[in-house]
Amino acid sequence: MSTAIGLKCRECGSDYPKVAVHVCETCFGPLEVVYDYALVKRTLTRQSIESRPRNLWRYRELLPLDAEPSVGLHSGYTPLVRADRLARALGVRELWVKDDSVNHPTFSYKDRVVSVSISKALELGFDTVSCASTGNLANSVSAHAARAGLTCYVFIPHDLEKGKVIGSAIYGPRVVAIEGNYDDVNRLCSEIADKYGWAFVNVNIRPYYTEGAKTYGFEIAEQLGWKLPRHVVIPTAGGTILPKVHKAFKELREIGLVDDPMPAIYSAQAAGCAPVVQALHRGADLITPVKPATIAKSIAIGNPADGYYVLRAVRETGGWGEAATDPEIVEAIRLLARTEGIFTEPAGGTTLAVTKKLIEQGSIPREESIVVCVTGNGYKTLEAVDGAVEKPFTIGSRLADFEALYTQLGDGRRRRAALQ
Amino acid sequence: MAKVRIPTPLRKFTGGAEEIAADGKTVAQVVTDMEARYPGIKERLCEADGRVRRFVNIYVNGDDIRFLANLETAVANNDEVSIVPAIAGGR
Numbered sequence: 001m002s003t004a005i006g007l008k009c010r011e012c013g014s015d016y017p018k019v020a021v022h023v024c025e026t027c028f029g030p031l032e033v034v035y036d037y038a039l040v041k042r043t044l045t046r047q048s049i050e051s052r053p054r055n056l057w058r059y060r061e062l063l064p065l066d067a068e069p070s071v072g073l074h075s076g077y078t079p080l081v082r083a084d085r086l087a088r089a090l091g092v093r094e095l096w097v098k099d100d101s102v103n104h105p106t107f108s109y110k111d112r113v114v115s116v117s118i119s120k121a122l123e124l125g126f127d128t129v130s131c132a133s134t135g136n137l138a139n140s141v142s143a144h145a146a147r148a149g150l151t152c153y154v155f156i157p158h159d160l161e162k163g164k165v166i167g168s169a170i171y172g173p174r175v176v177a178i179e180g181n182y183d184d185v186n187r188l189c190s191e192i193a194d195k196y197g198w199a200f201v202n203v204n205i206r207p208y209y210t211e212g213a214k215t216y217g218f219e220i221a222e223q224l225g226w227k228l229p230r231h232v233v234i235p236t237a238g239g240t241i242l243p244k245v246h247k248a249f250k251e252l253r254e255i256g257l258v259d260d261p262m263p264a265i266y267s268a269q270a271a272g273c274a275p276v277v278q279a280l281h282r283g284a285d286l287i288t289p290v291k292p293a294t295i296a297k298s299i300a301i302g303n304p305a306d307g308y309y310v311l312r313a314v315r316e317t318g319g320w321g322e323a324a325t326d327p328e329i330v331e332a333i334r335l336l337a338r339t340e341g342i343f344t345e346p347a348g349g350t351t352l353a354v355t356k357k358l359i360e361q362g363s364i365p366r367e368e369s370i371v372v373c374v375t376g377n378g379y380k381t382l383e384a385v386d387g388a389v390e391k392p393f394t395i396g397s398r399l400a401d402f403e404a405l406y407t408q409l410g411d412g413r414r415r416r417a418a419l420q
Numbered sequence: 421m422a423k424v425r426i427p428t429p430l431r432k433f434t435g436g437a438e439e440i441a442a443d444g445k446t447v448a449q450v451v452t453d454m455e456a457r458y459p460g461i462k463e464r465l466c467e468a469d470g471r472v473r474r475f476v477n478i479y480v481n482g483d484d485i486r487f488l489a490n491l492e493t494a495v496a497n498n499d500e501v502s503i504v505p506a507i508a509g510g511r
Binding site: 022024025027029183184186187190191193194202288303308 | 425427428429432438464473474475476477479482484486487502504505506507508
């Protein structure tokens, strides 16, 4: 029996059946999946979850499928890394990195939302899937569509990183690059979704898609031993993941799987595209859209659909938000790599740079547990750090060539001095 | 006349038409004319105080009117006005 009852408008409360519809006909508000939590509780326990395979479907009673999942059987359950060296660098006691840079199969948090939305699209009988994307989503939709044997069209801005473009094309979809920014792509896709009978995962399948993001929050709690951290820092682009991690924590408390108080949730944006953080700082409810200008292309959304719900979740939990400049983002990517051996894309750099800022300004206390949400992989966006790393030293193949270099670098002298 | 693209949730007002014609020199006037032709449609687009609803985006020739002059954005003959639900996207 399905635990998902139907869809409900977040604004006016109108009810809808579980079909491919994402906007309330009355007020244009977003539709959200409603569950029967009494039914969820009957089968979803700590024990049942822990006995299931290590993928995102272990929380399936809190995901909106009626049938068995058909894709994403290896997605999710990514590492929650205790980051002690990074903690020392930031001067805090307890720091964790939730590392979706190694999500299966396309190395970003998007594999979660796509696993759920394409499984749902198949359930609803679609044969073509599509999306508007800044890259990661297109990669994930392309890969999952290939595995499911679906026809696939992905729409992206024309100026994405090469890794993001080839990282879609390799799976054989039609890749359509739009002369414009993500917000232009998104507007076009809303109109295409309206006209063609395709499953646009982040348009008409969006109520199901966004539910997949909750699994990121479920895993944080489970991996902390069914505890919640005190502070969680999350990047904000369209505004999907932050409110859904909030919802995940609420649901776990609702069904009694965790008892801890709600963590404070913080929004991280790039200074070149920070409409939500600006509204937060102004104390405003209305988000003024911006034209993005940042190296953090995966989160360059100037007109965030769910920005309003990010504001609400941040305010309700006593969190805050900050923006990081491009140089701060690059520096944070280097810091994470050099302290924890994790290579993230600029979105992850943004989140870490903002975490650092929030700690330094006293918004996050140094003695309480913090989770930094790393949602994407740096190998896809090499351009962003190309000028920020040491170039290789090219030498001949004789031992003498290396010895000359080693002497010149002075590494040996420094090492001996350090040992004395 | 401007061409106005109507999203699915509003097509019950336009007899199912995806695109309609409406008159006006500004977006506000176009919306007023739409209301005259298809009564009830304005209430779905605008709050009681006349402002565009939070979850509705309006574009003139592909440009978001919030980057232009909002409801006072000029509309010329044959311009394309698109009404698009704000809720879409992820990344």
